[in-house]
Each structure stands twice: as structure tokens, then as C-alpha cells.
Amino acid sequence: MKITTTHNDLLERLQTVARVASTRSAIQALSGVQISAGPEGVELRATDMEIGLRTPLAAEVERPGEVVLPARLLLEIVRRLGGAAVELELRPEHQDVEIVSGTARFQVRTLRAEDFPLLPSTDGEHTVAMPAQAFTETINRVSRSASRDETRPILTGVLVSVDGPSLRMVATDSYRLSVKQTQLETAIANGFEANVPARALEELGRLVTTGTETITIGVTANQVIFHIGNVVLSSRLIDGQFPNHSQLIPEAFDHELTVETTEILEVVERISLMAQKNAPLRLSFTPGELRVSAQTPDVGEASDVLPIPFTGEPFEIGFNAEFLTAGLQSAGSPQVILKLISPLRPGLIESADGSGFLYLIMPIRLNV
Amino acid sequence: MPHVRLIVARCEVAYTGRLTTVLPEALRLLMIKSDGSVMVHADTGGYKPQNWMTPPTVIEEEEGLLVVRKRAGKTEDRIEIRITQVLSDVTHDMGEAAALEKDGVEAHIQEALADAPHFCGEGFRLVRREWPTDIGPVDLMCRDTADGWIAVEIKRVATIDAVEQLTRYLDRIRIDPAMADCRGVLAAQQIKPQARTLAEARGIACVEVDLAVVRGEREPELLLF
Numbered sequence: 001m002k003i004t005t006t007h008n009d010l011l012e013r014l015q016t017v018a019r020v021a022s023t024r025s026a027i028q029a030l031s032g033v034q035i036s037a038g039p040e041g042v043e044l045r046a047t048d049m050e051i052g053l054r055t056p057l058a059a060e061v062e063r064p065g066e067v068v069l070p071a072r073l074l075l076e077i078v079r080r081l082g083g084a085a086v087e088l089e090l091r092p093e094h095q096d097v098e099i100v101s102g103t104a105r106f107q108v109r110t111l112r113a114e115d116f117p118l119l120p121s122t123d124g125e126h127t128v129a130m131p132a133q134a135f136t137e138t139i140n141r142v143s144r145s146a147s148r149d150e151t152r153p154i155l156t157g158v159l160v161s162v163d164g165p166s167l168r169m170v171a172t173d174s175y176r177l178s179v180k181q182t183q184l185e186t187a188i189a190n191g192f193e194a195n196v197p198a199r200a201l202e203e204l205g206r207l208v209t210t211g212t213e214t215i216t217i218g219v220t221a222n223q224v225i226f227h228i229g230n231v232v233l234s235s236r237l238i239d240g241q242f243p244n245h246s247q248l249i250p251e252a253f254d255h256e257l258t259v260e261t262t263e264i265l266e267v268v269e270r271i272s273l274m275a276q277k278n279a280p281l282r283l284s285f286t287p288g289e290l291r292v293s294a295q296t297p298d299v300g301e302a303s304d305v306l307p308i309p310f311t312g313e314p315f316e317i318g319f320n321a322e323f324l325t326a327g328l329q330s331a332g333s334p335q336v337i338l339k340l341i342s343p344l345r346p347g348l349i350e351s352a353d354g355s356g357f358l359y360l361i362m363p364i365r366l367n368v
Numbered sequence: 369m370p371h372v373r374l375i376v377a378r379c380e381v382a383y384t385g386r387l388t389t390v391l392p393e394a395l396r397l398l399m400i401k402s403d404g405s406v407m408v409h410a411d412t413g414g415y416k417p418q419n420w421m422t423p424p425t426v427i428e429e430e431e432g433l434l435v436v437r438k439r440a441g442k443t444e445d446r447i448e449i450r451i452t453q454v455l456s457d458v459t460h461d462m463g464e465a466a467a468l469e470k471d472g473v474e475a476h477i478q479e480a481l482a483d484a485p486h487f488c489g490e491g492f493r494l495v496r497r498e499w500p501t502d503i504g505p506v507d508l509m510c511r512d513t514a515d516g517w518i519a520v521e522i523k524r525v526a527t528i529d530a531v532e533q534l535t536r537y538l539d540r541i542r543i544d545p546a547m548a549d550c551r552g553v554l555a556a557q558q559i560k561p562q563a564r565t566l567a568e569a570r571g572i573a574c575v576e577v578d579l580a581v582v583r584g585e586r587e588p589e590l591l592l593f
Contacts, residue, residue, distance in 0.1 A: 151561045174591045240568075248592050346592060362590045 001037050001065025001090040005057055010086050013044050013057045014075045021071035022048035029115035032068040037061045045119055046071055051200050052119040052234040065090055067097055068111040077106055120234045122218030122225045128188050132212040138169045139201045141180040141330045141357055146198035147173035157195035157238040162188050170245045176323050177245055181356030192219045195242050200235035207231055249360055253339035257308055258352055261336050265328045267292050267304045272321035274302040280318030280364040285310045317343045318364040327359035370402035370462045378453040381408050381419050385445035391418055406436045421447055472579055478507050478522045480582040481555060485510050487582050488520050488553050488575055501540040517550040526556035531566045
């Protein structure tokens with residue numbers, strides 16, 4: 001294999017794919033980026049076996065071939081090259097690739113190309129076109145609620161459902177649940193439901209730029225494949241029964257309060273500074289007033305007051321400060337509706353603009 | 369009564385036996401226990417002594433010299449400690465030794481879950497602890513609200529081996545036609561992801577338990593499900 005490309009192009013494409021390369025796999029080739037040069041052009045590929053990414057590279061192919069090079073090392077090398085053009089040539093007799101740019105020369109040992117897996121592709125028949133911005137905006141509203149705990153793999157995913165003109169994403173880590181229902185401008189013919197790793201969707205969010213209008217989604221039995229322009233992101237799907245979210249949302253609440261999102265968010269973020277080491281954020285509701293307070297032993301305490309249209313018997317409820325902040329930030333509307341029942345029952349944050357965002361959050365017990 | 373002697377001294381330590389070593393002169397802590405153990409500590413190197421001899425030993429002491437000897441087969445292990453300056457030499461009466469008490473071992477979890485089997489599954493009631501099978505006892509045998517049998521295997525940290533162990537017990541238990549539908553539950557303070565995957569593939573339920581919660585010492589966390 002021998003190719004010549006521009007420094008800028010190579011750096012940009014490597015920055016995209018290197019993120020996906022594995023950092024802790026026993027298979028060395030998975031820590032690499034595969035450079036495939038053929039008659040159709042050059043493609044860079046990386047995978048950690050869960051997520052895979054393919055991106056084309058504009059290059060002149062002098063000799064076709066495939067090679068796997070250590071992703072992070074290659075990225076660091078390319079980042080520091082000074083020349084405008086970069087030449088990469090496989091030298092099979094040395095089992096390395098010579099990288100030449102300007103006066104700089106590198107010889108980088110190759111990784112075992114035969115260990116690098118084939119990345120999945122769709123047959124083109126079972127794909128749907130989706131407005132990119134609506135899709136990624138929906139991801140951004142829910143993905144933070146997905147669990148990071150690998151011992152419960154089902155909860156590390158986002159349940160993505162497409163049915164006609166409706167796109168719904170649900171994520172939960174059992175402490176909170178996010179639901180975002182997005183109405184699409186046009187109905188999607190081939191609907192689907194799939195539990196997609198939140199990590200893959202967050203990567204997709206990074207790949208979609210403001211100029212991306214449409215993404216194509218293909219779902220197979222155990223894979224989902226996203227086409228973002230000429231970049232292809234694939235991910236395995238998470239197997240198993242996702243919790244039935246509609247059963248978790250209480251049918252009725254005792255208190256419904258509409259508040260300005262920025263006002264309550266500012267207070268919550270401010271007082272959260274004193275809710276360290278898992279200390280709860282206390283919300284004390286009295287007629288016309290919400291007092292937010294926090295106390296961390298050996299650190300200090302803080303409180304602030306917010307006028308709020310609360311009526312009825314005063315009560316106090318505790319929340320995880322980070323989770324409450326995330327819910328308010330994700331609402332994405334000027335006003336939110338806080339729905340509460342009692343100190344030990346879940347509370348609901350709903351966007352007040354009818355944009356279909358729900359955030360159910362379990363309280364923390366307060367020891368008075 | 370048992371005594372421990374602690375000497376802080378500037379000394380050189382020479383060991384002869386299966387090999388020969390020398391610790392050049394420096395300030396060290398010498399610990400001599402009533403059972404004959406001798407340890408030479410520096411203020412670095414963690415908990416491990418720089419040199420030591422396990423009992424039974426013979427300890428001989430003369431001016432500026434401490435010799436510790438021990439027979440090792442046909443040869444003799446010998447530590448010679450040449451002391452040039454003593455900064456401190458104290459002996460303490462240690463009284464009766466109390467054994468290390470561990471909490472949170474498997475037996476404690478089993479005991480706690482036997483008293484509160486509902487933490488292993490809704491409506492579970494205990495039939496027997498250490499239910500015998502011909503390949504060993506299963507930790508708890510319970511019945512659910514529909515009178516179904518449930519074998520519970522308890523671990524502190526559940527690995528794939530625990531799943532295999534419970535699978536073997538279930539195979540034996542299910543030979544009895546009356547218990548052919550016996551289900552399995554793996555209960556542990558921590559369940560490894562691989563163990564959970566294998567257990568679920570075999571239809572074995574996994575339950576992570578918090579000992580303090582099971583004992584009623586702490587309220588459980590509030591969860592959506």
C-alpha cells in the first residue's frame with residue numbers, strides 16, 4: 001500500500017476515527033486504525049468491537065492494500081507533522097509503514113491486519129432517512145440518564161423507537177428516567193425499536209455537524225448502522241428487555257408547579273456546590289416559596305430561596321444534586337412543570353412547551 | 369504473660385543460611401515477639417520487614433550483639449544484629465490476644481438473608497439453611513408465594529464459578545420430580561458482569577444485596593425499579 005494525502009485531511013479523519021479505537025482490548029489490532037486503499041479510494045476504520053467507524057480519506061492511491069497502525073500513536077505523529085502532504089507506504093519486508101512529510105520520516109510497526117474485524121454494513125433495503133438535527137437533539141436530551149454501570153448492560157443503552165412521524169428515546173439508570181418524544185415533519189415508513197448503547201449515540205452526536213441534514217439508519221438483528229454523510233458509524237445493539245417506562249411514571253401527582261427554568265436551575269446549580277460526597281439537595285416547599293439547601297459535613301452549607309406558586313401543606317424532599325441539575329438542563333424549555341407527590345415518591349420534570357420531554361427522578365431519603 | 373520488645377537502634381544485620389545477605393548499618397526498628405518471631409524494620413518498604421525469622425528461634429544477646437538462630441534442615445539460619453547505638457529499648461505486656469473479627473463474610477450474609485429471605489426475591493420464605501444435595505449443601509432453600517422451590521447460592525463476590533456451582537446444585541436438586549421446577553438465585557454483595565450474563569443465560573436470577581440494608585441498619589436507596 002502506498003498513498004499520498006494532505007496533512008489537514010489525514011489529521012481531521014484520524015481525529016474522527018481514533019476516538020473509537022479500543023484502549024484496553026487484549027486484541028492489539030483493535031487499538032489500531034485500519035487504512036484500506038483500493039480502486040474506490042482510501043478508507044480509515046476503527047472499532048472496539050462495540051462501536052465501529054469508517055470514514056473516507058481523499059488520497060492518491062499509488063499502490064492498493066490494507067494496513068493497521070496504532071491509532072493514538074499515528075494521530076500524535078500526524079498532529080506534529082509539518083509538511084502539507086503526507087505519504088504512507090507499507091514496507092512488508094520491514095513490517096512497518098513509512099510516513100514521510102516534508103523532511104520528517106517515521107517508520108511505524110504495523111499491527112496484525114488479519115485480527116482487525118470486518119465492520120458491518122447494511123444492504124440498503126432496511127434503512128430509514130432521519131432528520132439529523134432532530135435525532136441528535138433528542139439524543140442530547142436523554143442520553144445522560146443512561147447508566148454507566150456495565151453490570152446492568154440493558155440500562156447502558158437508549159431505547160430508540162421510530163413509529164411513523166414519532167421519534168421517541170428513553171434512557172434510565174434506575175435513579176432517573178428520561179423520555180423525549182419528537183414529532184418528525186414527515187412520517188418514517190420503516191419504523192423500528194432498538195436499544196442502542198448511549199456511547200454510540202453520543203459519538204453520533206459528535207459526528208453530526210450543523211450542516212448535516214439527514215442521517216440514514218439501518219437496523220439489523222444485532223447491529224445499527226448510521227450513515228452521516230460519507231462517515232459510517234456502526235454499533236452492536238443491546239439485547240434484553242428494556243424497562244417498561246410508561247409503567248414507572250405515576251398517573252397522578254399532588255403538586256404541579258410551573259417555574260422559570262433558568263431561575264430554578266441557577267439556584268440549584270448554586271446550592272449544589274455544597275451538596276458534595278452524595279449529600280442531598282433539600283427542596284423545602286412552603287406556600288409561595290421554595291427553599292433549596294445543602295449541607296456537607298466538614299465542608300459547609302448553603303441555602304437560597306425562590307418564589308414559587310406552591311400551595312398546601314409544607315413538605316421537604318431530597319434529590320441527588322447532579323441528577324436534578326441534569327433534568328432541569330435537559331428540559332430545553334423556558335419553563336418547566338415540577339410534579340411531586342411526597343418525599344419518598346418520584347418527582348417529574350416536564351418541559352412546559354409541549355416538546356415532549358419527561359424526566360422522572362427518585363428522591364433521596366432525608367434523615368431530618 | 370506475652371511480651372513484645374521494641375528496640376530502635378543503629379545496627380548492621382547479617383543473615384546467613386540458604387543465602388547470605390547484609391543490611392548495612394542504619395537506624396532500624398527491631399521487633400522481638402514472645403513467640404520467638406524477630407523482625408527488622410526500616411521506616412520505608414511498607415509493612416514488610418527487611419529481614420525476619422519465624423519461630424521457633426533461639427535468641428542470644430550480649431553487649432552490642434543480638435543473634436537469632438533457627439534450625440533449617442541440616443543447616444542453620446542465623447541473623448546477627450550488631451548494635452552500635454540504642455535509641456530506645458522497651459518491653460510491653462500485650463495481654464491476651466484477641467482474634468481478628470471479620471464482618472461481611474459469606475456466613476454473615478447467609479445468616480442475614482436467612483432472617484430476611486425476601487431480599488432474595490419477593491415473597492420468599494426460608495425452608496432450610498444448608499439444604500443438602502449429594503454434591504454439597506446449597507446455602508438457602510426457599511419457597512415463593514406460589515410454593516415454588518428456589519435454591520439460593522450466596523457469595524460475597526459472585527464470579528462465573530458461583531454460577532457454575534449453583535448450576536450443579538440445581539441439576540442435582542431437579543432430579544427429584546417434586547423439585548423439578550426449582551429455580552436458582554445468586555445473591556451476593558457484588559456480582560461480576562460475566563457472572564450476571566452467564567446466570568441470566570441459564571435462567572438464574574441475580575440479586576445484589578447490601579448487608580447493612582438486609583440487617584435493617586440502613587434504609588435502602590430509593591429506586592424507580
